[in-house]
Structure formats: structure tokens, C-alpha cells
Amino acid sequence: MIRICHMYPDLLNLYGDSGNIIAFIKRCQWRGISVSVQEISLNDQVNLKEQNFLFLGGGSDRELNLTAADLMKRKKELKEAIEDDLVILAICGGYQLLGQYYLASNGEKIPGLGIMDFFTRAGSRRLVGNIVVEVSIDGLPVKLAGFENHSGYTYLGSCQPLGQVLSGNGNNGQDGLEGARYRNVFCSYLHGPLLPKNARLTDHLINLAMKNAGSNDQLRPLESEIEDQACQAILNRLGFKGITR
Amino acid sequence: MNLKLSTAIAAGKVAYWLSRFRGYQGSSLPGKAARRLYSGTLHDLAKKVRKGIIVISGTNGKTTTGNMVAEILMDAGYSIVANREGANMIAGVTTSFVMSAALWGSIDCDYAVLEVDEASMPLVLAEVTPVVIVLTNFFRDQLDRYWELDKVVGVIRDAIKICKKTTLILNADDPLVAQFPITTGLRSLFFGLGRQESSTSASSQTRESKFCPICGTALTYDYFHYGQLGDYHCPGCGFTRPSPQLEAVELNVVPGGTRCRIFYEQQAVELVIPTQGVYNIYNALAAFLTGLHLGINTQSILSSLGRHQSVTGRMELFTHLGKPVYLCLVKNPTGFNQGIATLCAAEGIKNVFIIINDSEADGRDISWLWDVDFESLGADHRPYQCLICSGQRGEEMALRLKYAGVPVDRISVSKDIRSAIKNVLAGHAGSAYLFSTYTALRPVHKILKQLTAKEDLQ
Numbered sequence: 001m002i003r004i005c006h007m008y009p010d011l012l013n014l015y016g017d018s019g020n021i022i023a024f025i026k027r028c029q030w031r032g033i034s035v036s037v038q039e040i041s042l043n044d045q046v047n048l049k050e051q052n053f054l055f056l057g058g059g060s061d062r063e064l065n066l067t068a069a070d071l072m073k074r075k076k077e078l079k080e081a082i083e084d085d086l087v088i089l090a091i092c093g094g095y096q097l098l099g100q101y102y103l104a105s106n107g108e109k110i111p112g113l114g115i116m117d118f119f120t121r122a123g124s125r126r127l128v129g130n131i132v133v134e135v136s137i138d139g140l141p142v143k144l145a146g147f148e149n150h151s152g153y154t155y156l157g158s159c160q161p162l163g164q165v166l167s168g169n170g171n172n173g174q175d176g177l178e179g180a181r182y183r184n185v186f187c188s189y190l191h192g193p194l195l196p197k198n199a200r201l202t203d204h205l206i207n208l209a210m211k212n213a214g215s216n217d218q219l220r221p222l223e224s225e226i227e228d229q230a231c232q233a234i235l236n237r238l239g240f241k242g243i244t245r
Numbered sequence: 246m247n248l249k250l251s252t253a254i255a256a257g258k259v260a261y262w263l264s265r266f267r268g269y270q271g272s273s274l275p276g277k278a279a280r281r282l283y284s285g286t287l288h289d290l291a292k293k294v295r296k297g298i299i300v301i302s303g304t305n306g307k308t309t310t311g312n313m314v315a316e317i318l319m320d321a322g323y324s325i326v327a328n329r330e331g332a333n334m335i336a337g338v339t340t341s342f343v344m345s346a347a348l349w350g351s352i353d354c355d356y357a358v359l360e361v362d363e364a365s366m367p368l369v370l371a372e373v374t375p376v377v378i379v380l381t382n383f384f385r386d387q388l389d390r391y392w393e394l395d396k397v398v399g400v401i402r403d404a405i406k407i408c409k410k411t412t413l414i415l416n417a418d419d420p421l422v423a424q425f426p427i428t429t430g431l432r433s434l435f436f437g438l439g440r441q442e443s444s445t446s447a448s449s450q451t452r453e454s455k456f457c458p459i460c461g462t463a464l465t466y467d468y469f470h471y472g473q474l475g476d477y478h479c480p481g482c483g484f485t486r487p488s489p490q491l492e493a494v495e496l497n498v499v500p501g502g503t504r505c506r507i508f509y510e511q512q513a514v515e516l517v518i519p520t521q522g523v524y525n526i527y528n529a530l531a532a533f534l535t536g537l538h539l540g541i542n543t544q545s546i547l548s549s550l551g552r553h554q555s556v557t558g559r560m561e562l563f564t565h566l567g568k569p570v571y572l573c574l575v576k577n578p579t580g581f582n583q584g585i586a587t588l589c590a591a592e593g594i595k596n597v598f599i600i601i602n603d604s605e606a607d608g609r610d611i612s613w614l615w616d617v618d619f620e621s622l623g624a625d626h627r628p629y630q631c632l633i634c635s636g637q638r639g640e641e642m643a644l645r646l647k648y649a650g651v652p653v654d655r656i657s658v659s660k661d662i663r664s665a666i667k668n669v670l671a672g673h674a675g676s677a678y679l680f681s682t683y684t685a686l687r688p689v690h691k692i693l694k695q696l697t698a699k700e701d702l703q
């Protein structure tokens with residue numbers, strides 16, 4: 001069984017990001033993999049080390065501040081769980097929270113959890129639009145499609161990017177990098193939402209979560225024609241051929 | 246006679262005929278042309294309205310509410326100026342005045358009824374001083390353009406503060422709207438919907454506002470209608486749902502429409518409107534209270550609302566070989582959820598067509614589709630014979646249905662709108678429901694009109 005932890009679904013739910021949870025759950029259930037889903041809000045009790053997959057979405061400023069304060073109290077536990085290979089998907093605001101700090105436009109430095117080596121600063125121009133990123137999954141190049149909408153510009157330190165921007169802006173619109181990676185933590189600016197139409201990434205996360213849960217079973221392949229068509233619709237528009245070519 | 250104004254009016258009228266001649270619907274073009282020649286066009290013409298200007302804003306229901314108010318006023322014998330759907334930014338508002346004005350700058354109207362886009366409120370209110378501002382509700386809408394809801398509400402609040410003599414007509418059930426008397430200090434009247442049998446103690450749909458707009462504490466709810474609309478109370482500062490001057494209870498779906506009882510000033514009347522959906526009751530309540538405030542008598546208002554025909558795509562009814570066919574414009578999760586709820590409540594076998602575009606006017610970000618409760622279609626999918634998805638993002642829509650639990654063999658994607666609609670109308674289903682984003686509405690409407698005969702409910 002895979003234990004899923006959806007952090008702050010009542011607060012961090014901008015831009016349809018809960019679609020990521022829907023996709024993860026469905027692709028487990030269609031394979032007969034049982035899942036349990038725990039929704040955690042401010043001050044709720046949860047043992048993060050018992051979880052296999054944790055999702056952190058984006059939110060407006062007020063909601064991000066509330067969740068940042070709550071996450072700070074769980075920092076030590078979260079850090080240990082990450083070192084134990086907990087699988088995490090963090091999108092947009094949730095992504096920024098895991099870094100060192102956020103530099104606001106008024107010069108205020110808002111500390112992040114400091115779990116990963118990157119920082120974010122408020123940008124002058126909002127980065128909005130369809131985006132295509134190339135990532136590596138099990139050594140093979142795969143294109144991801146999504147929609148970005150962020151005014152924070154993120155700069156990576158020692159951690160790896162999730163992928164390379166083929167079209168769009170990504171972390172900051174300058175260095176061609178998108179998202180961040182550390183152990184089993186996947187951070188990204190891609191909404192859309194990310195997982196439903198990027199099924200290869202979803203299956204990769206499920207695989208890692210299975211391993212984290214102590215199973216070495218191979219994932220049964222699923223019919224993913226509709227998933228690929230939805231991804232391909234964006235690729236076609238931006239002039240790219242196949243998802244894996 | 247103001248020569249600049251006359252020239253601007255003339256330019257606007259010429260622009261109108263030229264754009265018509267070239268086949269454009271472009272209703273903002275004349276206003277743009279007039280404003281370019283004389284920036285005071287709207288301000289000057291608006292001052293000539295004899296009795297007053299009514300501005301309607303909010304996320305959902307602007308067009309329907311505006312039409313209802315216009316019908317109430319016209320039936321009561323007043324002449325009016327009104328802007329048409331889709332032309333609710335400052336150029337479109339200007340167009341409606343230019344087209345009603347004589348070349349020498351006079352305008353013969355008692356009232357102006359203006360639907361105004363949320364983001365355009367500051368611009369319009371800088372040039373026009375309304376006697377009444379109606380606010381329907383605030384939901385998330387086109388996030389790529391408006392970003393966060395808090396910002397939109399803040400912009401409108403600041404814009405309204407300058408209208409010291411204006412009366413606000415507000416939705417008591419929406420905390421984001423009901424905060425306005427406190428945050429603007431303006432005189433306000435409220436309409437609302439009382440507890441219904443269908444009211445729930447928890448809202449499963451996206452809740453837009455979980456926090457008190459005054460002090461930031463989490464709100465507690467006695468019941469929800471949909472979204473954040475319901476009976477709320479703030480344990481922090483005591484902000485609470487205002488008691489409405491006009492309140493509807495006992496909502497019932499009746500053949501061809503909706504019926505409810507309405508209480509105001511210790512009186513009770515029965516209202517029947519020939520359209521479906523709770524949201525249309527809200528629109529009718531807003532128009533009703535506006536009419537009462539402007540001194541129109543109750544019987545006249547009731548009969549105007551009773552004759553109201555829905556405009557393009559607001560659950561507009563067509564018939565095809567005796568089968569009811571509904572067309573519903575979708576712009577955001579709340580509106581789509583209401584459409585889905587109506588679809589689920591309908592009896593018998595149903596066919597569904599959903600067309601999703603992602604042009605600027607639709608909102609380029611369509612991730613909000615994942616916040617819509619399609620799961621209720623998946624939970625009981627037996628009544629649905631086929632669900633055809635179309636438009637620039639038809640594939641994403643099909644994907645959404647798959648993950649909502651709709652069997653894949655019922656879902657298809659077709660980019661040929663006409664043949665897709667033909668297929669949805671064919672078959673032995675008892676009814677068909679068509680959902681369309683903004684830029685697809687006109688082509689879908691045109692095809693539907695060609696394929697069906699419009700039902701006459703009278």
C-alpha cells in the first residue's frame with residue numbers, strides 16, 4: 001500500500017493542482033495498488049516518516065505564509081523523511097517553501113525551510129504561459145508540458161534542476177532551467193496540472209513511492225493514449241514532435 | 246453643442262457600420278474610435294442620463310442580471326441604454342452610449358444599465374457615477390489574467406469608495422461581497438437565499454474564501470449553497486451574513502423553470518422564472534431588489550422576471566426533434582459546477598458536448614478544469630451515452646473526464662464542431678447538454694440554431 005499525504009489541500013489549491021493527487025491515485029488504483037490518502041491541514045498530527053508520497057501545492061501569499069509557519073514546526077521530521085527517500089512533489093509556492101529564502105520586492109527576506117539549496121526573489125515581470133521542459137526519466141529524455149504562472153524567480157545552488165526549458169520561462173526565464181531535484185524530491189513551476197498529462201513522470205513517482213513502501217514490484221503498463229494526446233496538444237502548438245523523441 | 250463630442254459620436258457610428266459591413270461583431274470598436282477622438286465621450290454622455298445609472302459587476306451572473314434589470318425597467322415604461330454581453334470593458338460601455346446618442350450629442354434615456362468587467366471598474370467609475378452598483382459574487386476566474394481573487398476584490402473596493410452617493414445592492418451570502426458596507430462605508434441593501442433542503446453543512450467544491458475578509462480569521466458556516474455562498478460567521482470579529490432585505494426560500498424546480506417564495510418588508514410573494522439553476526435565482530433576486538429600490542412595483546417586477554428568456558449560453562434551451570438541448574457558457578469552476586449539478590439532476594439518458602478553448606478571452610490557463618466536480622459524472626456514469634470533447638484543448642477535457650471516472654469508451658475527442666454537435670443531438674438520449682468556453686460560444690450557438698428550432702416557452 002502507498003501512503004499519500006496531501007499537505008494543506010484547504011489552503012494550497014491554486015490552479016487545479018489537486019489534479020496531481022487525482023492522477024497519482026488513479027494510476028495506482030488502475031494497477032490494483034491500494035492507496036491511503038491523508039489530508040493534513042494546519043496543526044494536524046501526522047507522522048511524515050510513515051508516508052510514501054507527499055504533495056505540496058501552490059497558494060496565494062496569505063495562505064503560503066500560514067503554511068510556512070506550520071511547516072517550520074515539522075522541519076526536522078520532514079528533513080529526516082526526505083533523507084529516508086520520501087517521495088515529494090512540490091509545485092510553485094510549495095516549491096519555493098523548500099528553499100533557503102524568498103526575497104520580497106520590498107527587500108524583506110522571508111526564510112524558507114532550508115531543506116534544498118536554492119533561493120527565490122520577487123521578479124519584475126510575471127512569467128505566464130504554456131511551457132515545455134525536457135527531463136530525464138530512467139536515463140531517457142521525456143518532454144513535460146504544463147502552464148506556468150509565477151512572479152518568483154528561483155536560482156539553484158548545489159541542487160539539480162528538474163529539467164531543461166525547451167519553450168517558456170522555467171525557474172527564472174534566464175538560465176534555461178526548470179524546477180529542482182534532491183533525492184526523491186521533485187519541485188516544479190508547472191501547473192496545468194503537472195501529473196495528469198505527463199504520465200511517465202507520474203509512473204516514475206509511483207515507482208519511487210512503491211520502493212519507499214518496501215515493494216520491488218514492477219509497475220504494470222497502462223493504456224495512456226488520452227494522457228499522451230493532451231500532452232501532445234501543447235507540444236504540437238509549440239512546435240515539438242514526440243514526447244520521447 | 247459640443248463639437249468634439251459630436252465628432253466622436255460620428256466616428257463611433259461610422260466604425261460600427263464599417264465593422265458590421267466587414268462581418269465583425271466588434272462591439273467595443275465604436276467606443277474605442279470615439280474615445281480616441283474625444284476622451285470625455287463616456288463622461289459627457291453618461292451625465293445626460295435622466296434618472297440614473299446602474300452598474301452591475303462580479304464574477305458570475307453579470308449579463309443575466311443586467312438583462313433582467315433592463316427588462317424590469319423597460320416593462321415599467323422607461324427608456325434605457327444598455328451594453329451587450331462581451332462588451333463590458335470601458336470601450337464597450339462607451340459603445341452603448343455612442344450608439345444611442347444623436348449626432349448633436351443628446352441622448353434620450355431614463356436609465357443606463359451597464360455590465361462592467363471587474364478589472365474595468367476603476368476606469369468606468371472614474372467617468373460614470375452610478376446611483377446603484379450591484380455586486381453578484383466573487384469567484385476565481387481566469388487566473389492568468391486576474392491572478393488572485395483578493396487583488397480583484399481590493400481593486401473594486403478602492404474604486405467604489407469614491408462613489409459616496411451610490412447605493413450598493415449586494416449578495417448577502419457571499420462574504421467577499423457582503424464586506425463592502427464595512428470596507429467602503431456606503432449605504433447597502435442585501436439579497437440572499439435562505440436555508441434550502443439542498444443546503445449542505447460542508448462545501449465539497451472549491452471554496453474561494455475560507456477567511457474573514459475583515460480580520461482574516463477562518464469563517465464558520467451554518468450551511469453552504471455552493472462555493473463560498475451560504476450562512477457564515479466570523480468567530481474573530483463577529484462579521485456575519487447580513488440579514489437580507491429580500492430573501493428567497495423554498496426553491497423548487499418546476500417544468501421549464503424554477504419557483505421560489507420571496508420575503509421582503511413582511512410580505513411574501515411567489516416568483517417563477519423560466520430558467521434553470523440556483524444561480525439564476527440569485528440573478529433574479531439582484532434584479533428584483535434593484536427594481537424595488539428604483540420604485541418599480543412588485544407585480545410589474547414579477548411579471549418581467551417571469552417572462553425572462555435566457556441569453557446566449559446561459560442554459561439556453563433549444564429543441565431538436567422534441568429533445569431538449571441546453572447550451573451553457575462555462576468560465577470558471579463555480580459556474581461549471583452549477584452546470585454539472587443541473588446536468589446530473591436531469592432525468593433520463595443524456596448526451597454531453599464540452600468545448601474548451603484557451604484563447605486570451607477564455608483564459609489561457611485551463612487548469613481550473615481540474616477544480617470542477619466532474620467526479621459526480623464519473624460516480625454515476627450510466628445516464629451518459631456519449632461525452633464528446635472539442636476545441637483547442639479538447640484532449641485535456643477528455644483526460645479530465647477519464648480521471649473523473651468516466652469510462653474511456655464513452656469519451657471521444659472531435660475537432661470538427663459541426664459533426665460533433667450532430668452526433669450529440671443524434672441517438673436515443675432524452676436530452677443533450679452542451680458546455681462551451683467563451684470564444685467557442687458563438688460558433689456553437691450558430692450551429693445549434695441551424696440544427697434546431699428554438700423552443701418557445703410561452
